[in-house]
Amino acid sequence: MLPADRKYTTSHEWVRVDGTEAQIGITDYAQRQLGDVVFVELPEVGRRLRQGEAFGVIESVKAASDLFSPMSGEVIEVNQTLRDRPQGVNTDPYGTWMIRLRVDDPGELAGLLDAAQYAELVG
Amino acid sequence: MIEPAPASLKPSPLRERHLALGGRMIAFAGWELPLEYAGTLAEHEAVRTRAGLFDVSHMGEIEVAGGDALALVQLVTSNDASRLAVGQAQYTAITTPAGTFVDDALVYRLAADHFLFVVNAATTAKDYGWVREQARTFGDAVVVDTSARYALLALQGPLAAQILQPLTGVDLSGLRYYWFAAGEVAGVRATISRTGYTGEDGFEIFVPPAAAPRVWDALLEAGRSAGLRPCGLGARDTLRLEAGMRLYGQDIDETTTVLEAGLGWIIAWHKPTFIGAEALRRQREDGVTRRLAGFELLERGIARPGAAVFAGEARVGTVTSGGWAPSLGKAIGLAYLPVALAREGSEIAVDVRGRRLRASVVPLPFYRRAR
Numbered sequence: 001m002l003p004a005d006r007k008y009t010t011s012h013e014w015v016r017v018d019g020t021e022a023q024i025g026i027t028d029y030a031q032r033q034l035g036d037v038v039f040v041e042l043p044e045v046g047r048r049l050r051q052g053e054a055f056g057v058i059e060s061v062k063a064a065s066d067l068f069s070p071m072s073g074e075v076i077e078v079n080q081t082l083r084d085r086p087q088g089v090n091t092d093p094y095g096t097w098m099i100r101l102r103v104d105d106p107g108e109l110a111g112l113l114d115a116a117q118y119a120e121l122v123g
Numbered sequence: 124m125i126e127p128a129p130a131s132l133k134p135s136p137l138r139e140r141h142l143a144l145g146g147r148m149i150a151f152a153g154w155e156l157p158l159e160y161a162g163t164l165a166e167h168e169a170v171r172t173r174a175g176l177f178d179v180s181h182m183g184e185i186e187v188a189g190g191d192a193l194a195l196v197q198l199v200t201s202n203d204a205s206r207l208a209v210g211q212a213q214y215t216a217i218t219t220p221a222g223t224f225v226d227d228a229l230v231y232r233l234a235a236d237h238f239l240f241v242v243n244a245a246t247t248a249k250d251y252g253w254v255r256e257q258a259r260t261f262g263d264a265v266v267v268d269t270s271a272r273y274a275l276l277a278l279q280g281p282l283a284a285q286i287l288q289p290l291t292g293v294d295l296s297g298l299r300y301y302w303f304a305a306g307e308v309a310g311v312r313a314t315i316s317r318t319g320y321t322g323e324d325g326f327e328i329f330v331p332p333a334a335a336p337r338v339w340d341a342l343l344e345a346g347r348s349a350g351l352r353p354c355g356l357g358a359r360d361t362l363r364l365e366a367g368m369r370l371y372g373q374d375i376d377e378t379t380t381v382l383e384a385g386l387g388w389i390i391a392w393h394k395p396t397f398i399g400a401e402a403l404r405r406q407r408e409d410g411v412t413r414r415l416a417g418f419e420l421l422e423r424g425i426a427r428p429g430a431a432v433f434a435g436e437a438r439v440g441t442v443t444s445g446g447w448a449p450s451l452g453k454a455i456g457l458a459y460l461p462v463a464l465a466r467e468g469s470e471i472a473v474d475v476r477g478r479r480l481r482a483s484v485v486p487l488p489f490y491r492r493a494r
Contacts, residue, residue, distance in 0.1 A: 032147075035357065036164040038447045039423055057476070059425050061163045061357060061447050064476060090162065 002027075003094050007070065007109050008118035014094065015070040017106060022071055023097035026058070029122040031093045034060040037086040042098055047075045051108050055099060058089070071108045073101035128155040136274045136332040137178045140339050144353050152244035154181040156356055163357030167449045170321055170362055171492075174280030175354035176342055179320075179327070180335065183247025183270045185254060188237040191261035196230060196238050199257050199398055201381055203391035207232035212301050212318060215389055217242075217250060218399035222380040222406060226250045227371055229318060231303060239269075241327075243371045257398070274335035278342060278351075279325030279362075281492075286346040287326055291315065295326075309341035320359065322366025323492055364455065365448045367417060367488030373428055374415060374443045374457050382406050383459060385415045385487070415443070416465040417489055418482045420454040424475040426482070431474040432458045439464060442473060448489055455489050456482075 002008075006016040012030035016023045031037070039059040049055050049069040056067040077100040082088065088096035113121065128134040132155040135141070141148065146157030156178065159166060169175045187195055196204045202215035209232050217225040217240075226246045231239040242250045251268045258264045278287055284295045293306035293315050303316035311334040319325035330338050343351060360370070369375045375384045382390070382403060390403060420426055426445035431438055445456030456473070464471065469484040 035159065036162045038425060041423070059447075061361065061449075062158075064425065064427070 002115040002119050004115045006094075007112035007114060008121075009068065009070045009112060010121065011068045012122075013068060013070050015109075015112065016097075017071075017103060017109060020102055020106075021076065022073065022101045022103050024070060024099050024101065025097045026067065026089065026093055027118070027122075028093045030065075031090045034058060034065060035062040036060055037089045040082040040086045040089065040098065042078045042082065043075050045075050045078055049073060049075065049101065051111075067098065069101070070112055071101060071103050072105060073103040076100050076102050133181070135178050135180045136335040137180065137339055140336055141178065141353075146353070146355060149356070151356055152181055154244060156181060157353075159355040159357040160353050163355070163361060164449050166352055166354035166358035167361045169350065169352035170280045170323055170354060170358060171450050172281070173350040173352075174278060174282040174286055174325075174346055175321075175352050175358065176339070176346070177277040177279065177354050177359055178274075178335075178339070179277050179359075180274040180332070181244035182275050183240075183242040183244060183250065183268070184273050185240040185242060185247070185251050186233075186238065186267050186269050187240070187254065187258070187264060188234075188267075189261075189265050190236060190263035192236045192238055192264050195254070195258050195261050195264040195266075197394060197397060199254055200228075200230060201391065201397060201399065201403075202230070202389045203394055204230055204232065204238065209234055210302055210304060212303060212316060213389075216381045216386065217253065218381065218397065218403075219377055220399055220402065221377075222382070222399035222402035223377045224371065224375045224379060224381070224384070225253050225377065227369060227375060227386075231316070241275075245372060272331065273329045274332040276328045276330070276335065276339060276342065277319055277321075277325060278328065278346075279319045279321040279323050280351075281324060282346070282349045282351070283323070283325045286342065286349055286351055287315070290341055290345055300324075309338050311338050313338070320366075320368055321362040322368070322488065322490055323362075361446060361449055364444055364446055364457075365450055365488070365490035367490075369415070369457075370444055379415075379459070380406055380411070382411050383413055383415060411462060413440075413459045414462050414465040415457055416460045416469075416484050417487045418456055418458065418471060418473070418484050419451075419489070420456075420473065420475075420480050420482045422480040424478070424480045425454045426456040426473040426475060426480070430456075432460065432482075433472045433474070433479060434464055434470070439471065445473075450490050455485075460484070
């Protein structure tokens with residue numbers, strides 16, 4: 001079941017906004033496509049991101065994949081546990097955030113997919 | 124309803140078992156096969172510490188029989204099949220006149236004048252055509268593609284023998300590495316070969332395709348309490364790479380010689396002749412200019428096939444196989460390097476998505492099981 005408390009991108013990231021801050025991760029569909037995650041490369045705190053900009057890379061046994069930011073903002077926290085224990089991305093994709101942003105414009109959410117739309121996208 | 128396999132892909136006789144087990148199916152060499160079930164890392168770990176069961180029915184089988192069978196096998200391969208006793212197998216190259224690979228294969232001696240090649244799925248038709256063509260110069264050698272007669276299951280890992288023994292009358296303690304025996308498994312007529320593509324102890328079990336599901340079920344059941352897992356192509360690749368085993372189409376092909384591939388040990392120089400012997404002898408005299416080398420990355424990242432390899436600013440090669448080695452906790456890979464660089468300790472760099480990551484040449488195999 002897709003969590004309804006967040007929005008989704010066509011590149012399979014999710015974003016959960018709480019006031020001016022957002023948590024970002026990848027979807028179950030994405031982690032299944034990737035297979036077992038080996039590395040997650042994340043940005044520095046303080047980095048500014050535009051909506052759609054690549055903010056990191058996820059390396060799995062199978063392939064490497066870029067991570068794209070669903071919203072514009074400033075990185076205020078990075079999930080350090082993913083450096084040595086990336087497995088959470090596979091075992092709990094919706095409970096494993098990668099970066100937290102201070103978002104520039106919550107209005108950007110309107111352009112993202114809701115749970116029903118994302119569900120239709122991934123079939 | 125189980126959806127049928129895509130029209131263009133060959134289904135394994137075990138397809139329904141893979142789907143029932145949650146296998147993620149992919150296309151491989153024209154077949155539909157499971158990439159993984161629980162996950163490549165878990166499956167890899169199972170094989171290294173307990174046991175794993177693979178469906179490798181896509182492998183091809185080509186049989187050669189007749190009074191000239193040995194002579195034909197000796198002509199088309201690099202290794203010496205005359206050393207094989209009935210019941211014994213060897214790793215060999217099927218060679219081109221340039222001393223490069225038509226394929227790599229295992230050749231089994233079923234009888235004095237009856238041999239079986241187990242070959243790669245993607246090259247089965249090519250190999251069959253090649254061996255048949257060479258057979259024309261002999262008066263008494265029949266070549267048959269018998270791939271459709273066999274399903275092949277690979278049971279691999281330190282617990283493989285203890286899992287298999289209760290299911291067969293063949294005495295596994297008497298079956299040495301690279302030997303095989305005919306018997307039964309779970310009441311099904313089978314040939315059990317002590318061979319594999321993982322670097323662990325294990326068995327490859329040949330059964331009629333119609334009986335494969337029964338044997339698969341019996342093995343999974345017998346191995347349940349020992350922690351046997353079904354394993355897919357993902358783990359097959361991570362395991363063989365750690366073990367330093369070459370993959371045709373990536374590490375070896377018709378452009379790489381048996382010597383360059385570091386497989387000189389499968390060349391029987393004393394054979395009167397074989398296809399490619401002259402080219403290989405010349406190369407041995409002159410010395411190879413490049414050799415397949417193993418490397419490990421020293422920085423975070425994974426080198427993938429096709430990545431450029433550098434020594435300083437100079438591009439010196441290309442990664443042929445590369446990936447994560449779960450048992451080593453490192454990223455490893457193979458590449459043909461100029462011979463001066465192809466030695467332990469050489470410092471190279473591998474381009475990973477635009478960044479040049481430092482790497483070091485290491486000896487093969489990357490992983491060796493405790494004996």
